[in-house]
Amino acid sequence: MSAAPKANPPIRTLLGPGPSPVSPRVLAALSLPVVGHLDPKFLEIMDQSMAMLRELFQTKNRLALPMSGTGSAGMETCFVNLLEPGDTVLIGVNGVFGTRMVDVAQRCGAQADTVDAEWGSALDAQNFKTALAQKKYKLVAVVHAETSTGVLQPLDDIAKLVHENGALLLVDAVTSLGGAPVRVDELGIDACYSGTQKCLGCPPGLSPVTFNERAVEVIRKRKTKVQSWYLDLSMIEKYWGSERVYHHTAPISMNYALHEALRAVLEEGLEASWQRHKQTHDVFVRAMRKLEIEPAVAEAIRAPMINAIKIPEGADDATVRTRLYDDFNIEIGAGLGPLKGKIWRVGLMGHGARVENVETLSQALKQLIQ
Amino acid sequence: MSAAPKANPPIRTLLGPGPSPVSPRVLAALSLPVVGHLDPKFLEIMDQSMAMLRELFQTKNRLALPMSGTGSAGMETCFVNLLEPGDTVLIGVNGVFGTRMVDVAQRCGAQADTVDAEWGSALDAQNFKTALAQKKYKLVAVVHAETSTGVLQPLDDIAKLVHENGALLLVDAVTSLGGAPVRVDELGIDACYSGTQKCLGCPPGLSPVTFNERAVEVIRKRKTKVQSWYLDLSMIEKYWGSERVYHHTAPISMNYALHEALRAVLEEGLEASWQRHKQTHDVFVRAMRKLEIEPAVAEAIRAPMINAIKIPEGADDATVRTRLYDDFNIEIGAGLGPLKGKIWRVGLMGHGARVENVETLSQALKQLIQ
Numbered sequence: 001m002s003a004a005p006k007a008n009p010p011i012r013t014l015l016g017p018g019p020s021p022v023s024p025r026v027l028a029a030l031s032l033p034v035v036g037h038l039d040p041k042f043l044e045i046m047d048q049s050m051a052m053l054r055e056l057f058q059t060k061n062r063l064a065l066p067m068s069g070t071g072s073a074g075m076e077t078c079f080v081n082l083l084e085p086g087d088t089v090l091i092g093v094n095g096v097f098g099t100r101m102v103d104v105a106q107r108c109g110a111q112a113d114t115v116d117a118e119w120g121s122a123l124d125a126q127n128f129k130t131a132l133a134q135k136k137y138k139l140v141a142v143v144h145a146e147t148s149t150g151v152l153q154p155l156d157d158i159a160k161l162v163h164e165n166g167a168l169l170l171v172d173a174v175t176s177l178g179g180a181p182v183r184v185d186e187l188g189i190d191a192c193y194s195g196t197q198k199c200l201g202c203p204p205g206l207s208p209v210t211f212n213e214r215a216v217e218v219i220r221k222r223k224t225k226v227q228s229w230y231l232d233l234s235m236i237e238k239y240w241g242s243e244r245v246y247h248h249t250a251p252i253s254m255n256y257a258l259h260e261a262l263r264a265v266l267e268e269g270l271e272a273s274w275q276r277h278k279q280t281h282d283v284f285v286r287a288m289r290k291l292e293i294e295p296a297v298a299e300a301i302r303a304p305m306i307n308a309i310k311i312p313e314g315a316d317d318a319t320v321r322t323r324l325y326d327d328f329n330i331e332i333g334a335g336l337g338p339l340k341g342k343i344w345r346v347g348l349m350g351h352g353a354r355v356e357n358v359e360t361l362s363q364a365l366k367q368l369i370q
Numbered sequence: 371m372s373a374a375p376k377a378n379p380p381i382r383t384l385l386g387p388g389p390s391p392v393s394p395r396v397l398a399a400l401s402l403p404v405v406g407h408l409d410p411k412f413l414e415i416m417d418q419s420m421a422m423l424r425e426l427f428q429t430k431n432r433l434a435l436p437m438s439g440t441g442s443a444g445m446e447t448c449f450v451n452l453l454e455p456g457d458t459v460l461i462g463v464n465g466v467f468g469t470r471m472v473d474v475a476q477r478c479g480a481q482a483d484t485v486d487a488e489w490g491s492a493l494d495a496q497n498f499k500t501a502l503a504q505k506k507y508k509l510v511a512v513v514h515a516e517t518s519t520g521v522l523q524p525l526d527d528i529a530k531l532v533h534e535n536g537a538l539l540l541v542d543a544v545t546s547l548g549g550a551p552v553r554v555d556e557l558g559i560d561a562c563y564s565g566t567q568k569c570l571g572c573p574p575g576l577s578p579v580t581f582n583e584r585a586v587e588v589i590r591k592r593k594t595k596v597q598s599w600y601l602d603l604s605m606i607e608k609y610w611g612s613e614r615v616y617h618h619t620a621p622i623s624m625n626y627a628l629h630e631a632l633r634a635v636l637e638e639g640l641e642a643s644w645q646r647h648k649q650t651h652d653v654f655v656r657a658m659r660k661l662e663i664e665p666a667v668a669e670a671i672r673a674p675m676i677n678a679i680k681i682p683e684g685a686d687d688a689t690v691r692t693r694l695y696d697d698f699n700i701e702i703g704a705g706l707g708p709l710k711g712k713i714w715r716v717g718l719m720g721h722g723a724r725v726e727n728v729e730t731l732s733q734a735l736k737q738l739i740q
Contacts, residue, residue, distance in 0.1 A: 003636035004418035007629050009411050011403045019622060022404045030400040030623055033381045034392045034573050036701045041379050048374035068575070069439045069600060072618040076600045104599045197619055203404050205438070205575060205621035227597050229474045230439060230446045246706075248442040249388060249567055251575035253400055254624065259377050266373035331406045336616075 012325075013352075013360055016333040017147045017306060018175070019197035019204050020349035021357075022257075026202055029260035030253050037250040045259050046240060046250075052262035055270060056177055056200075057192060057210045059184040065240045066206040066258055067231065068251050071174040071195030074207030076104050077231040078170050078191045082139055082215060084224050085109030089139045090131055090167070092116075092123040092158075096148035096336050097172055101141050108227065113137075119338050120149045120308065122301045125157035132165040139168045145176040147198075148336045150297045150308030150345060152180060159187040168215060174198060177208070178265050179277040179305035179349060190215040196254075199277065199305050201350030202261035205254040209233075261350075277304045280353040284346065287362045291369065296343045305353065307346040308339070315369045317341050328364040382695075383722075383730055386703040387517045387676060388545070389567035389574050390719035391727075392627075396572055399630035400623050407620040415629050416610060416620075422632035425640060426547055426570075427562060427580045429554040435610045436576040436628055437601065438621050441544040441565030444577025446474050447601040448540050448561045451581075451589050452509055455479030459509045460501055460537070462486075462493040462528075466518035466706050467542055471511050478597065483507075489708050490519045490678065492671045495527035502535040509538045514552065515545035517568075518706045520667045520678030520715060522550060529557040538585060544568060547578070548635050549647040549675035549719055560585040566624075569647065569675050571720030572631035575624040579603075631720075647674045650723040654716065657732040661739065666713045675723065677716040678709070685739045687711050698734040 014021045035042050046065075053064040067077050079101070083089060087110045091101045094117040105112040113135070115127045123142060132140075140162045145152050155171065162169045168190040173182045179199030184192050191211045197204035211219075211233065219226075219234055226232040230248065238245040265273050281304035285295055288309055296308035311317055317334065321344070324330040333345035348357065384391045405412050416435075423434040437447050449471070453459060457480045461471045464487040475482040483505070485497045493512060502510075510532045515522050525541065532539045538560040543552045549569030554562050561581045567574035581589070581603065589596075589604055596602040600618065608615040635643050651674035655665055658679055666678035681687055687704065691714070694700040703715035718727065 003633040004422055004629065006633065007399065007402060007415050007418075007626055009403050009405045009409070009415070009626070012405050012409065014404065014406060016406050018619060019404050019406060027401045027404075029377065031397045032377060033379050034384065034389050034397075035379045035382050036384060036386050036389060037574070039379075039382065039701065040695065045377050045379070048377075052374055069443065070618045070621060073439065073600045076598065100599070107595055107597050107599055195619070203621065203623040204407070204619040205624055225477055227477050228446065229470070229477055230443045230601075248440045249565070249574040251440060251573065251624070252389060253573040253627070254575055254621070256377055256379070257623070259374065263373040263376065325410065331409065 010329055013330045013357060015346050015348065015352060015357060015361055016331040017345050017347050018349065020201060020347055021352040022203055023201055023264060023351040025264060026257050026260045029256045032256045034252050037252065038244065038246065042252065043244065045255065049255065049259045049262060050240065052266055053208050053210065055266060056262065057182060057184045058186065059210055061184065061210045061212050063216055063237055064208070064210040066208045066255065068248060069207055070204050071193065071207050073231065074193030074195065074209050075101065075172060076228065077209055077233065078193055079104045079108050080226050080228045080231055081219050081233045082168060082170065082191060083108040083110045084222060086111070087138045088135065089141060090115065090137045092142040094121060094123055094149065094151065095119050095143065095146035097143045097146060120151065120297055122151055122153055125161060128158050128161050132161055137165070137167045139170055141170040143172040144182065145180065145303040145306060147175045147306050149339065150303050150306050151301050152176065152303035154301070155187055159189065163188055168218065175303065175306055178273055179353065180274055184210060196258055196261065199350045200261045200265065202257050205251060206258050277348065277353045280348045280355060280358060281307060283355050284348060284358045287358050291362065291365055305347065305349045307348060308343045309346060311342060311344055312369055320368050323368055324364055330361060330364055380699055383700045383727060385716050385718065385722060385727060385731055386701040387715050387717050388719065390571055390717055391722040392573055393571055393634060393721040395634060396627050396630045399626040402626045404622050407622065408614065408616065412622065413614065415625065419625065419629045419632060420610065422636055423578050423580065425636060426632065427552060427554045428556065429580055431554065431580045431582050433586055433607055434578070434580040436578045436625065438618065439577055440574050441563065441577050443601065444563030444565065444579050445471065445542060446598065447579055447603065448563050449474045449478050450596050450598045450601055451603045452538060452540065452561060452585060453478040453480045454592060454594050456481070457508045458505065459511060460485065460507045462512040464491060464493055464519065464521065465489050465513065465516035467513045467516060490521065490667055492521055492523050495531060498528050498531050502531055507537045509540055511540040513542040515550065515673040515676060517545045517676050519709065520673050520676050521671050522546070522673035524671065525557055529559065533558055538588065545673065545676055548643055549723065550644055554580060566628055566631065569719045570631045571634065572627050575621060576628050647718065647723045650718045650725060650728060651677060653725050654718060654728045657728050661732065661735055675717065675719045677718060678713045679716060681712060681714055682739055690738050693738055694734055700731060700734055
């Protein structure tokens with residue numbers, strides 16, 4: 001066999017659930033000269049990325065670093081490190097990622113109970129109160145921005161309840177980090193994970209995580225080894241910490257991209273980034289209403305970076321999305337699970353959270369559905 | 371806090387145990403426009419990469435794909451998918467990566483026994499014969515090129531014994547793939563994993579794996595779920611296969627780089643690539659002898675791509691390696707475990723397996739040790 005033809009991917013306007021558009025400065029960082037994972041110059045870059053991640057997570061946690069896998073690896077990192085066989089965990093389920101959490105927790109041998117809500121609604125803190133009163137839980141896990149539904153989960157009441165009951169709080173901030181406040185220290189979030197390919201404007205491939213000292217202590221006191229060698233934070237922290245003990249070969253180029261993406265967020269300012277996501281979202285909602293397309297999520301709980309909209313009557317889901325690819329080079333996301341065929345998901349994330357992208361999509365949709 | 375300074379990594383001559391030097395064409399592929407993980411154009415690239423991986427693994431296996439993590443994630447993929455609690459596994463241990471395999475297998479709840487050899491020696495097939503006669507094993511695992519010692523393990527006799535005894539054979543080809551023959555089908559290797567950052571000349575971040583139908587059947591017949599959600603091949607093969615079921619967001623940019631790196635290997639020709647690694651190795655051994663530096667591994671089992679050499683008397687290990695960084699921008703590897711302070715490890719891998727790199731290193735070493 002001969003070599004395949006050279007890859008020639010099209011330039012898409014990425015308005016799906018992620019990956020989001022990557023800015024030229026971040027794309028350029030990917031091509032910086034590769035150095036070794038113990039090169040003194042790379043160690044400096046690692047330290048800087050940890051410091052910048054702490055800013056984004058709004059935390060003073062020592063442990064804040066990118067795992068060498070995508071957001072789902074970050075999810076698994078949190079569960080495998082915090083749970084041991086037989087442990088109890090309470091998980092909020094109102095979309096794909098809460099559902100995935102249950103699967104991951106059960107694979108750790110944990111007893112997983114759920115607090116459920118309809119897909120497209122928020123989880124009710126009252127239901128957590130009831131569940132926490134009935135049983136002692138080691139860990140409670142919720143998704144902040146449910147990418148599959150477009151819901152931004154209010155966290156304050158749940159966080160308070162979890163800590164009153166002596167449990168650890170784990171939050172999925174894959175889609176929210178950088179696009180909305182993720183107040184790790186203020187809310188006392190004990191463990192939190194994110195992804196690079198959403199509001200950070202970096203390609204997919206790494207998963208930033210942060211653990212506070214309470215969570216680190218739980219890892220230290222484990223009776224069993226973490227079931228994943230690759231995701232074992234007790235070893236990984238010795239590479240990212242001052243010991244610099246080799247664990248696995250860090251993905252150098254992806255770490256360059258993350259470093260540059262974090263720089264871009266902090267140069268703009270974290271609050272300015274949140275505001276840009278919110279403003280773009282507001283413009284989007286108005287633009288869709290002009291096309292008689294309604295948001296699928298109640299106003300108070302709409303995630304600004306991932307917008308679920310109702311597929312208008314008469315429009316064929318798959319046809320519209322295919323024509324957006326083929327005729328306009330635009331990607332948007334389909335509905336998943338019970339929302340398949342009912343909603344579209346429009347990501348306005350990271351470098352993609354710009355009014356010009358709303359206009360591009362509006363023009364295209366206008367031609368396709370009217 | 372303000373943003374960190376822009377990353378400005380030096381241009382190193384990467385002659386350590388990996389990452390290896392990345393060619394300009396692969397670096398450029400990293401910066402191609404990012405598209406979605408379900409974009410029709412990305413799916414084409416995935417199919418092409420699978421076909422090219424089959425060439426490199428010398429296999430007709432349907433399942434040949436890059437896992438979204440580094441080589442150690444590939445190792446874990448093989449063990450977590452093939453092993454269930456209580457299963458028996460026999461592992462060859464003569465370096466860091468055999469040792470790591472034992473740890474990974476035990477975290478799967480398996481009973482791991484070992485066949486040991488001194489670090490720097492090869493494993494003796496006779497010892498596998500003895501062990502296999504004493505106990506029934508589900509899986510036997512060996513490292514092909516032990517990056518920590520520079521030994522290229524002969525596989526033919528071991529493969530024959532493993533299959534005579536009805537076990538599965540798992541081979542670590544992280545460092546050998548692309549630089550020496552990895553005869554998956556000819557030897558009946560049931561599962562094999564590699565890394566991108568060695569002889570493929572790609573940055574670290576992905577781990578190509580291949581499983582034959584016998585190994586896939588073992589996964590299908592599992593009584594328990596694979597303990598890692600992220601590495602569960604029964605789900606991942608549905609994304610890489612024709613179903614295209616979303617599992618996790620593929621690392622798009624790294625997949626571009628791998629695609630281009632595989633293209634480069636096949637354009638050169640797989641056999642030509644092996645020969646180039648062998649020829650560069652031969653030149654290296656002669657060049658070192660001129661400096662009175664001896665190979666640390668017996669000639670018959672020397673891995674051509676990762677060269678262990680004895681640190682010459684009078685040379686200070688750390689000082690020489692630091693001065694190679696600081697004065698010459700060259701990276702070589704230190705010894706690990708019992709070989710720390712006794713050997714250096716010189717990688718001549720992928721794009722780095724070139725005579726000019728041997729000359730660059732020889733000139734530098736000459737100045738530092740004589």
